[in-house]
Amino acid sequence: MAKIERLRDRSGAxxxxxxxxxxxxxxxxxxxxxxxxxPVTALSDINLTVNKGDFVSLIGPSGCGKxxxxxxxxxxxRATGGSIQVNGVSPEQARLARAYGYVFQAAALYPWRSxxxxxxxxxxxxxxxxxxxxERAARVIELVELTGFERKFxxxxxxxxxxxxxxxxxxxFDPDLLLMDEPFGAxxxxxxxRLNEQLLQLWERTGKTVIFVTHSIPEAVFLSSRIVVxxxxxxxxxxxxxxxxxxxxxxxxxxxxRFAEIAHRVRLGLRAGHGDVDE
Amino acid sequence: MNSLAQRLRDGHALPVLAIVAVLIAVWYLGAIWxxxxxxxxxxxxxxxxxxxxxxSDLIRDTLSMNRPVLPAPDQVVMELDRSVLEVxxxxxxxxxxxxxxxxxxxxxxxxxxxxxxxxxxxxxxHVKTLExxxxxxxxxxxxxxxxxxxxxxxxxxxxxxxxxxMPKAFISAYLCFFPVTIGMVKGLTSPEPLQLDLIRTYSxxxxxxxxxxxxxxxxxxxxxxxxxxxxxxxxxxxxxxLPTGAAAGLGARLLAGSYYGQTVQIWSxxxxxxxxxxxxxxxxxxxxxxxxxxxxxxx
Numbered sequence: 001m002a003k004i005e006r007l008r009d010r011s012g013a014x015x016x017x018x019x020x021x022x023x024x025x026x027x028x029x030x031x032x033x034x035x036x037x038x039p040v041t042a043l044s045d046i047n048l049t050v051n052k053g054d055f056v057s058l059i060g061p062s063g064c065g066k067x068x069x070x071x072x073x074x075x076x077x078r079a080t081g082g083s084i085q086v087n088g089v090s091p092e093q094a095r096l097a098r099a100y101g102y103v104f105q106a107a108a109l110y111p112w113r114s115x116x117x118x119x120x121x122x123x124x125x126x127x128x129x130x131x132x133x134x135e136r137a138a139r140v141i142e143l144v145e146l147t148g149f150e151r152k153f154x155x156x157x158x159x160x161x162x163x164x165x166x167x168x169x170x171x172x173f174d175p176d177l178l179l180m181d182e183p184f185g186a187x188x189x190x191x192x193x194r195l196n197e198q199l200l201q202l203w204e205r206t207g208k209t210v211i212f213v214t215h216s217i218p219e220a221v222f223l224s225s226r227i228v229v230x231x232x233x234x235x236x237x238x239x240x241x242x243x244x245x246x247x248x249x250x251x252x253x254x255x256x257x258r259f260a261e262i263a264h265r266v267r268l269g270l271r272a273g274h275g276d277v278d279e
Numbered sequence: 280m281n282s283l284a285q286r287l288r289d290g291h292a293l294p295v296l297a298i299v300a301v302l303i304a305v306w307y308l309g310a311i312w313x314x315x316x317x318x319x320x321x322x323x324x325x326x327x328x329x330x331x332x333x334x335s336d337l338i339r340d341t342l343s344m345n346r347p348v349l350p351a352p353d354q355v356v357m358e359l360d361r362s363v364l365e366v367x368x369x370x371x372x373x374x375x376x377x378x379x380x381x382x383x384x385x386x387x388x389x390x391x392x393x394x395x396x397x398x399x400x401x402x403x404x405h406v407k408t409l410e411x412x413x414x415x416x417x418x419x420x421x422x423x424x425x426x427x428x429x430x431x432x433x434x435x436x437x438x439x440x441x442x443x444x445m446p447k448a449f450i451s452a453y454l455c456f457f458p459v460t461i462g463m464v465k466g467l468t469s470p471e472p473l474q475l476d477l478i479r480t481y482s483x484x485x486x487x488x489x490x491x492x493x494x495x496x497x498x499x500x501x502x503x504x505x506x507x508x509x510x511x512x513x514x515x516x517x518x519x520x521l522p523t524g525a526a527a528g529l530g531a532r533l534l535a536g537s538y539y540g541q542t543v544q545i546w547s548x549x550x551x552x553x554x555x556x557x558x559x560x561x562x563x564x565x566x567x568x569x570x571x572x573x574x575x576x577x578x
Contacts, residue, residue: 076476095482102480108473112495112574121491122481153575 022085023177023209024050024073029082031068031235041234042068046082048228048237052176055203055210057220057227059266060273065235066213067105070179073211074102086177098126100177101170105185107162109154109169115141116150119169126173140168143202160191167195171202178210184219196222197251204247217270221245221263222254229266231273239269306352313348314341350543358547371527378551380528381516384444385559388451389512393505395452396459403460404467404493405485421457425450425515430522447528451515455508462504466497498574502567506560513556529555 029046032039043065050056058066071077072084075091086094094100101122109118116137123133141147144164154162163183170178184192200223203210214220220227221243229239243262245253253259287293318340322328328336342351350358362374369376399417403410429450436446470492478492520530529552536545 074480076479095480098482100480102477104473104477106473108477110474110492110495112498114575121478125478125481125483125487125491155575 021052022049023052023054023087024048024211025083025085026069026073027083029069029072029079029084031065031072031077032080043072043079044234044236046235046237048240050209050211050226052209053207055200055212055223055225057212057214057224058230059214059217059220059227060230060235060270061215061232063232063235064230064273065232066230067181068235069230070181070211070213074100074179076102098122098173099175100179101173101175103163103166103170103178103180103183105182107154107159107166109162109165111154113153114150115146115152115154115157115165118154118165119172122169122173136172136174137168140171141165143171144168144198160187160195163187164195167199176208178208180210180212182213182215185214192219193251199223200249217263217266218254220266221259222249222251227262227266229269229273231270238273239265241265241269303352306349307342310347310349310351311338311341314344317348318344346540347542350546354543355546355550358543359550362544362547363551374529374532374547374551377527377529377532377548378555380444381447381513381520381530381552382555382559384447384519384528385451385509385512385516385555387444388448388453388515389455389509389559391448392452392455392508392512393459396456396504396508397463397501399456399460400463400467401489403464405489417457417460420453425454425518426521428453429518433519433522447516447519450519451512454511454515458504458507458511459501462500463497466500467493469500470496495574498570502563502570506563506567509559509563510556513552513559517552 026046026048029043030041031043032041046065046069048056058069060066068077072079073086073091075095084091087097087099089097110121113121116134119137119141120133123136128136137150138147141150144167146161146164146168149157149161154165157165163186167183184195187195196219199210202208203223210223212220212223225243225247227241227243228237229241230236231238241262245256245258245262315337318337322332322336341347343354344350347354359374362372366373368379371377399413403413432450432453433446436442436449441449467489474492474496475488478488483491516528517530517533520528521534529548532548533545533552536542536548
């Protein structure tokens with residue numbers, strides 16, 4: 001995993017907890033969609049600070065606004081109230097500065113581009129030299145273990161490989177912030193575990209900030225340093241669970257009593273949000 | 280031989296050949312039926328033949344008339360052989376020469392029409408108000424019968440010095456920009472919201488979104504439109520040759536044939552025109568296959 005070490009050198013300084021600064025600050029955020037009949041409140045009074053180097057999961061049932069919140073951070077939706085800052089500037093300025101890499105629920109590869117050219121797409125748009133494009137692409141393709149598949153087209157790859165290409169694409173320009181919207185939701189359990197482990201290693205060694213949307217409790221607990229529990233109608237935060245599991249963790253931690261405790265608290269939060277259990 | 284039999288059984292060849300055989304049989308029957316009245320009239324007017332002619336006489340004579348109502352396929356083939364293979368292609372008695380006159384105008388018109396069609400689609404997709412401003416005109420342009428407007432185009436262009444190939448090319452372009460515009464508007468707006476969101480996260484500008492996303496995504500729609508357009512371009516060039524009494528071109532041959540009742544000549548020009556159009560469509564299809572393979576197509 002020498003290539004991961006290389007990525008760590010560049011941003012390694014930020015890993016130190018003492019130097020923590022907010023990567024994303026959300027205060028009193030609201031988002032109301034105007035639909036044909038009635039306005040729909042997608043997000044209501046969201047308050048959240050994500051520090052640099054955090055791995056924050058947004059968890060909740062469908063319609064709780066977790067994806068919408070991620071899209072607001074990415075400037076793909078505009079909030080209708082409250083304030084939000086990404087790296088100390090507005091989401092739009094952050095997007096224009098290419099502050100984050102976004103991994104969508106579907107791989108969203110361009111079918112007419114090979115694996116290599118899908119990965120270099122953001123680099124082409126940024127106007128990097130051909131040589132640097134190829135170097136960076138080779139590095140991230142190796143990182144997601146797809147070396148040798150550069151010339152393949154998306155339809156020739158399995159779903160898991162496609163999603164790894166999309167992760168390589170998001171990593172190719174080395175953003176400090178990764179926004180991931182249920183990236184492994186469509187994959188089978190075995191591949192999902194494996195990619196979770198790889199993602200965790202990447203996070204641990206590069207010190208990137210990750211905001212990760214999921215509806216799987218074990219996934220959220222395994223990956224995160226903080227778990228934001230959300231609830232629908234209107235989309236709101238019902239609990240924020242701090243995890244004191246070590247950053248350097250592996251699958252054995254799932255057997256740990258502390259893991260079960262955190263998972264339990266997340267589950268309680270989800271139930272409370274649904275209103276079907278009195279806590 | 281085994282593989283040939285196998286290819287006939289498994290491929291498209293057998294059904295295609297069967298249809299062709301049926302069409303040719305129908306053609307022969309039609310020729311006998313349509314020409315028989317005139318032959319019978321001739322028999323009845325002839326003292327020697329009157330009442331003595333047989334069915335085989337009738338069939339033989341209906342299929343070898345000089346100016347039949349409907350010429351037999353072999354007559355058309357013989358005429359094509361005479362006017363294509365036995366004359367130098369540069370001679371104005373060669374049907375190939377006339378086909379080239381028409382095809383060259385059609386190709387120039389196809390190029391102009393395709394460019395115009397793409398340009399209009401790009402404008403319509405990028406400027407919202409243009410969709411309302413331009414689309415009614417684009418559609419209205421195709422409701423005017425081309426036969427009605429072709430003479431005007433030729434006269435107007437002739438008066439400002441455009442003669443020969445260009446007026447015909449303009450008529451071709453007039454016909455073939457339409458399917459290209461419609462197809463390209465659909466193609467340029469075909470990227471999914473997800474693909475657009477993705478490129479937005481890289482803060483790509485409009486030009487980059489066009490080059491990296493909309494343009495390549497439109498190719499699946501561009502080529503089918505181009506196939507329709509190139510066939511229309513051949514029609515347009517032929518129509519452009521009709522009203523002016525052009526001296527050369529397949530349209531001129533059609534017109535000359537009908538003046539002098541030379542139905543065999545008309546039909547051979549028709550057959551060659553459809554061959555020219557078919558080959559043009561096939562050429563676009565070939566370009567499509569090559570392009571799509573480069574763009575990772577499964578075919």
